[in-house]
Amino acid sequence: MRARLxxxxxxxxxxxxxxxxxxxxxxxxxxxSWSNGQLNVTVHQKLMLSSEAKEALDHGVPLTLQxxxxxxxxxxxxxxxxxxxxxxxRYLPLIKHYQLTQPGAVExxxxxxxxxxxxxxxxxxQSFSTGDLPExxxxxxxxxxxDHKKMPPPMRLPMIFSAxxxxxxxxxxxxxxxx
Numbered sequence: 740m741r742a743r744l745x746x747x748x749x750x751x752x753x754x755x756x757x758x759x760x761x762x763x764x765x766x767x768x769x770x771x772s773w774s775n776g777q778l779n780v781t782v783h784q785k786l787m788l789s790s791e792a793k794e795a796l797d798h799g800v801p802l803t804l805q806x807x808x809x810x811x812x813x814x815x816x817x818x819x820x821x822x823x824x825x826x827x828x829r830y831l832p833l834i835k836h837y838q839l840t841q842p843g844a845v846e847x848x849x850x851x852x853x854x855x856x857x858x859x860x861x862x863x864x865q866s867f868s869t870g871d872l873p874e875x876x877x878x879x880x881x882x883x884x885x886d887h888k889k890m891p892p893p894m895r896l897p898m899i900f901s902a903x904x905x906x907x908x909x910x911x912x913x914x915x916x917x918x
Contacts, residue, residue: 764883764908771915786857791903801829803886813876883908
């Protein structure tokens, strides 16, 4: 009985391990400029998908990458402003291209290869209104992840527990000045 419990624990821990670096998202540099109540953000990131995610795309399951940008007082945890941007990727088998739908975009872009689409998302520019913020120093926290809530219901539970579906970047924090 103890051997079974040990084996079960080992399998559970092995299934929850952090994925290899080639299967998740990494945020690099985040550049910000703030003027007249408008924050312009440029996120440089590395996006790689696991073979399971690529297979899901090839079988008609759209994937939604989510970029979260949070402004908060320096050293604080309570967000003053939180913006979420969704980027939907889908495979179009009839024309053998990948489609990218970006927030606020007028046109839907297509790419002949998935690597071209991911390269296009390696630099993302967003701009949003911050309004008048109280004086003080602020920081921008950012992360990119796959949105599990937009997946078909039968796939949501495996996505939570399978290391092959853990694409989330770590939160990165960058200082911004209130000008």
